[in-house]
Amino acid sequence: MYYPFSWFKSLVKLSLVFLLVMLVGAYFDHALLAWAGFMTSLVVIHYWNLFKLNQWLWYSKKITPPTARGILGNIYDGIYYSQRRARNKRKQLGVLIRRFKEGSEALPDAVVVVDAEGHIFWCNRLARLELGLRWPEDSGRRLDNLIRHPEFVSFFNAGRFDYPIEVPSPINMDKILEYRIMPYGEQHYLLIARDVTQLSQLEQMRKDFVANVSHELRTPLTVLTGYLEMFSMGKEIPPEFLKKAHGEMASQATRMQNLVEELLTLSRIEASSERVYEKLVDVPAILRTIETEAATLNKAKGHQISFEIDSNLLVYGVETELRSAFSNLIFNAIHYTPSGGDIKVYWKANVAGARFSVKDNGDGIAPEHLSRLTERFYRVDKARSRKTGGSGLGLSIVKHVLSHHNSKLEIASRVGEGSEFSFGFTKDMTAKRALHA
Structure with missing residues (x-):
């Protein structure tokens, strides 16, 4: 506790001690010697207290000051009081800085x-x-x-x-x-x-949407309209033709439905305002689910599909979008690799952060097509894509998902040797699963 220093009391105490010393010296007829001893003792005590003060300020780990009497004791208490006040101010400043940083991060x-x-x-x-x-x-x-x-x-x-x-x-x-x-x-x-990417691209997206959708829907609508016109003529139609017409119409209707669903998915991703840095996505769990779906899809193809997954590697992002990106690349490999192929899926940590890749030993893609694969409705082989039910939107969806997550699709392919589709995430976007004992 702080006690106000009194010069009067201090001088009175010093005078009484000095008077007592002089009386004792006079009694023994050594007043001068007594005065010299008193002054020497006074200097020694003060220097000893200054030494303790120096040790406390520079070398001691104790917060409280050493004990001392008189004016030096009051100086010790004053320094201690100033230090406490400075510490409190630093704490208050630290709280303000922390709140500022938390607000800025939000x-x-x-x-x-x-x-x-x-x-x-x-x-x-x-x-x-x-x-x-x-x-x-x-x-x-x-x-x-x-x-x-x-x-x-x-x-x-x-x-x-x-x-x-x-x-x-x-x-x-x-x-x-x-x-x-x-x-x-x-x-x-x-x-x-x-x-502001969404705002700057909105008008162009609308123009592309109208042009591309009208083009893609023209063929299936033409097929459906042609068969309906034939049915409306009232002539007897052979059962074999009816069966073929029914199958073709169902196929074109499914194609239109898939096209609309993928357009809605792409539109939802492009318009998404969801922040990718707030939620951790369990990528291993997603890939295990896709692995089960891929096994069902692969029954007709008979590929050898292997998954190498780091079960503890997670990533910040939007789960539905990342699931769409992973599944599009894996299912594309199944669709476009000739039967009996070899497909490998990797999800691993690396020096940069994390990397996902899908490798196949299919027909490969010619170099002139690689730069355009992520364009909407672009197909390397249109007839083959329509046969497999492809809409030409899968890789465009992947591109927009990765752009939203600050990543980029990388494509490496050689004709006759196969292809690899991959992308990565930085360390700031990845995290390790917490392990509990």
Whole structure:
């Protein structure tokens, strides 16, 4: 507890002790010697207390100060009181900083704080995922040295932040980010990056949808209309022809139904606003389910299908979207690999994070087709795709799912040797299953 220091009491005590020493010295007729001894003792005591103070400040691990009397004891208590007050302020500041960071991490946008010279002061987790920043490695580096798009560099260096700009993401060219910069405090700026890909692509998506769907539905509708016209003529139709017509009409109706379902799936993925960084997806469980479905689908083909799965490797994302991506690649391999083929599915951790791949020993794909495989309704062999019921949307769905998860589909193929479809996730997107004893 703090007691106010009294100079009067201190001087009175010192005077009484000095008077007592002088009386004792006079009694023994050694007043000068008594005075010298008193002063020497006083200096020694003060230096001893200063030594204890130095040891406490620089070397001791104790929080409480050493004991001392008089003015030095009061100085000890004052230092201890100041330290406690500073610790309390640091705790309060730490709580404020923690709340600020928690609030920034909860934002649905990438946030970066830079100083007046453009050096990175702090960034949230979304900034590391969306902008490719590394923390704390990139602390102190200039932001325009890390986000090097010419439009952004010009915007950043111009210093006129009255309006936002839209440029591709530095780590995912399929994403369009809107950058806003505003003053933050006295000597800092706050950069906010928001994914606006959906808005910028909406009009083009509508145009593509109308053109592609009208083209894809024309053939099955023509078949159905032709048979219906024949039935309406009232002539007797042979049973064999009726059976063939029924089968063809059912096949075309199923094809249209599959097309509509895949279009709805693709539309739902493209319009999804669900955040991929909040929920852990049990990929091994999904792949085990797909393995069972693949075995049923494979009965007619007779492929040798093997799954090598890291049962503890999870990933952040949207479960329904990732399930669609995994199943599309696996089922495509089953459909398009000639009967009796060999298909291998891998889900493993690597240096970068995690990787999923599907390998087959099918016919392979010519190089001129590889860059267009993820386009909507694009087919390498249209007749073969229609025969297998393919709509040309499977790989487009995979592409959009992976773009939503900051990944990219990689295709390696050689004609006559087979193909490999794969994609990866960074370490920030992966996690290990918690093991309980």
